[in-house]
Amino acid sequence: MSALRDMGLRNRRAVPFSSVPTEPVDEFRQTVIGAVRDGWRLVAMFGMPDGSEATRVVAVLADDANGTLGATSMRVGERYPALTPDCPQAHAFEREIAEQCGVRPEGHPWLKPLRRHLPDHRPPARGNVVLDPGGYEFFRIEGAEVHEVAVGPVHAGIIEPGHFRFQAHGEDVLYLEIMLGYQHRGVERLLETSSAERAILVAESIAGDTVIGHVGAACGAVEALARCRKTPRAQAIRGIALELERLANHVGDLGAIAGDVAYQPAAAFFGALRGDCLNLLMTLTGNRFGRGLIRPGGVLWDIPTAMADDLRARLERVGEELELAAAAMFGSASVQARLEGVGAVTRPQCLELGFVGPVARACEVARDVRHDHPYGIFRFAHIPVTTAWAGDVHARALVRWHEVRRSLEFVIEQLSALPRGEVHTACGALRPDEIVVALQEGWRGELVHVVITDDRGAVRRHKVVDASFHNWTALALAMPGNQISDFPLCNKSFNLSYAGHDL
């Protein structure tokens, strides 16, 4: 693993793409499988055309304990032996590679379309389609009393489209399969082919509730490739915006969980308080989701002293009201009884499949990019990592609530001590033939943007991994053994992004 560690790749530190070795397929497999066995984590694995016939498959790994990243690659033709049987963390990445690049990972135990589209990162001289977008077959359980429940893509509420297929015995769920891709918009191709200005607007629209998270990571990647140094003030404002986004979404999720167990007062309070948090972002950026704030080189909007005072006063009031709402919700025995023991994800599952964010932290896996791979303001101002151990809906709710408190403290502290200076510096051209990995702890968990430039400094590949990419599997695993009627509650406690997954 020392080769991985020594290549100098860190969060938002670009290195020459030539320093990523191209290993023979067997050695690539050994490197990745061995690293994961030694505790490294697969943060991204993707393909891109290499010449007219071949695909270059790049794997990015993270050693969270040491804050180190590493990468390796292999050159493949039409097929290669899949890593998934020996490294389950690769399962969705390999489906994605098969779909995007037309390469078959042989021996993959679950080789089905991921987003159901035709290959869009295929070498020009190849016409292979490994996964037929129209050919999705569901896993079925046979038996006299087994029945199937199909939900979606058009849902009963105002919800993004997705399809859930339950195999059930009476009310008991035996198996849940989730078919996605209904929100696929071709985001990666747009990021790779649009002008830099347009690409930023696309990055803001990867997942509409994670605007700051994704655009912050995308800009982090671009800035590293341009060797652009942001001012401390810009970094502080980005941190404030990121934590406000976390605050708004976690508060909204607590309200949604309360709503799903019919605890209306907390649903109403949290719903209104979520709006208050979004309105703080609107005061700062002109948009309730923080669009138009973060751009390569820093931020477009400063926080004048009067605004900082106003935001702080409003946040303190929000904090007081949140405490009351949370005390009511978590203090209610009927709420607690409804949340405990439902939809549990175990620590071994999490470690094996690489779940991230509050889902991981709720089963005692203390993964947090702000802590493990600190960047920007988080190198100076530390936010303690919150964990719980039960892995159920209650644990996920509790982790969110504690993160709400810590984000609040962080933002109030930052607003009181903003560094002086400008908020934007010029961001020049990207260095040619480099690779950068930008990680960010979005409110759902780790967001990954890998950018590779070509010999002219244009974007050759822009890979995006949303936290939901990993965590949809967690939801599928959490359901068996629960009742179908628990699904909405379980689903809310994960609150995963369809758009972030589907890209």
Add this chain to the structure above:
Amino acid sequence: MFELLKARLKQGVRTTPYPQGEPAFPERYRGLPVVDPAPGAPPVDLGTCLFSPEEAGEGPNGTVRFTTEHRMASSTRQGLLSATGQVELASSLDREMQRLFGRSLRLRSVVAGSCGGCEAELNALGNVVFDLARFGVQFVASPRHADGLVITGAVNRNMRDALRRTYEATPNPKIVIAVGACAIAGGPFAGSGEIVGAPDIPVDLYVPGCPPHPLTVLDGLLRLLGRLPADRVPARL
């Protein structure tokens, strides 16, 4: 129990008085853009506007400035085009449709290739602050129960058929509302090979924004239903 009462008292009444009074928006809020048109410049198309700070300033349409005006929904696609930014606000449905839907409207949401932002704002319409239900408007779980569709998203390959079928499953007479830049003109995803655009269905209300503020949606809906006095047009900006 006491905690609950304390929290309830602290919250007070959170519902916005809208449509009474003028809602307050922060100074930086990017609402309706107004244009100082250059001679011969093409009109601004609010349907393609992404309301990003970069769209302000000198541009192909003239000099653009975002105002804090939130009212901008229109009944026609053409109504979103304007040389100065004075868009044509939505007019009310005809008398028969008003009689049917004016006091009770059931809508079905179809999300078809979006980022999830517009849906978040539509969901916010249901919270205690905006409280859409007080106007008799409700989102329902089946197209069979609906009087109309709310479409969000740029409409991609994988959702086009589901959207068409949901439209066909909604009984006549029905209305269709396109919410957000994506549903109107593809938004930030315009030009992607995955986006195929909406099937040919008539739209009764276009609500621009990326995403539109909940009050922008609410204002458009109330105008469509004939619930706002006709003389309420944007003040001089």
